[in-house]
Amino acid sequence: MNEESALSEYEKEVQAIRRRPGMYFGSTSTKGVEHFVYELVANVLDAFLVNQATFVNVEINEAVISVTDDGLGLPFDEPSDENAVSLATKFLTRIHSTPSRNEHAPHVHMTMLGIGLAPMNAASSQLTVRSWRSGALWEQRFSRGFTLGSATIIERGNGRGTNIEVIPDPEIFRQAKPRWGVIRRALFETAHLYSGFKIGFHQERFYAPKGLQMLGFMLLDPLSLDNEPNAVPFHVTMHYENVFIEAAAFGDGPRTRMFSWVNGARTPKHGSHVEGFSQALKEVDWNPSLGLIHIIMYDPRFAGPVRHQLDVPHIRKLVQDALRESLRQYRGKSNE
Incomplete structure (x- = not known):
């Protein structure tokens, strides 16, 4: 041209x-x-x-x-x-x-x-x-x-x-x-x-050097922190199979209030990444009161903005596999 x-x-x-x-x-x-x-x-x-x-x-x-x-x-x-x-x-x-x-x-x-x-x-x-x-x-x-x-x-x-x-x-x-x-x-x-x-x-x-962990404290009910003053929340950042994952979880509750993001944009209807996080939590028998997860997919096929909900089937298992060991270690220390 x-x-x-x-x-x-x-x-x-x-x-x-x-x-x-x-x-x-x-x-x-x-x-x-x-x-x-x-x-x-x-x-x-x-x-x-x-x-x-x-x-x-x-x-x-x-x-x-x-x-x-x-x-x-x-x-x-x-x-x-x-x-x-x-x-x-x-x-x-x-x-x-x-x-x-x-x-x-x-x-x-x-x-x-x-x-x-x-x-x-x-x-x-x-x-x-x-x-x-x-x-x-x-x-x-x-x-x-x-x-x-x-x-x-x-x-x-x-x-x-x-x-x-x-x-x-x-x-x-x-x-x-x-x-x-x-x-x-x-x-x-x-x-x-x-x-x-x-x-x-x-x-x-x-500036948030501890990312979602710091955001989670902002989202929690301050009174809930009095119940476990010395408890350290679950927080992990990692690269796993061409995906960056950051996740955090706090406390125990009858239901989990979840916040999620994909490639920087909030996913109000959640989707595959939250399903994987939820399965990993279920494996360690934990129902936190608050959960947060953000994934960044490095594959150019997923560079466009996600609409409300992530529907990428392999991400469910990927997130579950990625978080499994970190959650087991965290729960093991928490129960000591």
Whole structure:
């Protein structure tokens, strides 16, 4: 495909996104605008999972959403297969049909809806990228999905990371703005799903080195902790057959209140991963009052967002097998 025909195809795609934004953002009101934050943070999480970033900072000022990270930067220094278009520019202006632009894995989300940088750009009145790469700070500006000029070097040095400032287009989203409380809660939860990842939100910093264990304490009834003041909850993190698993369980109760996530997104109807966790708990005759499990599937086939419930049959046995020995050891110590 030559450059002219590629641009023509992209123009059609931009028009399609702007005509039916609800198909991409789920809403043209506040929830749709909030997905801008989730998409930008999720891209940094992908980098964190391959040890290429350690933090992300989010700021919301009126209509402007600003997200900054310390990753390797966007590839403005690399050419794409289109003449005079950098690989970074192509990422921001060409729609892809795969779950991720380069089918990388792992690929995670903060919600059950994955957008992509190019659709987000198409639905923005303004988008500005500043990114360090190969000793240079590159800058490029966009409006409604199209470049406002070539990427330029505005500084040289040994900086690191990327900043993206975006204004959701009021022609699509009217005057909707992200709800601070909703964004704060989502970022707080995300910090607990990725142990060691640092998230900033204005003056706050979220950091959970023990991940789901720390989140579990937040979800428990404080009075229930008085019954077993010295009890240590079950908590494990592991890689098992190309799947990352983190699980935690607390106390004893007539029924288990369960929380679950897959690839960073909550699964309110649970599914295969929770079934495997429940079977492993049953094997050790334990009915905890609270259980939490998050799995990240590294197989690119599962890079797309999960809808409400995980239905991947082999994950049930995989999780059960993975957690069996850790639970036996934990229960053995608990009963001493």
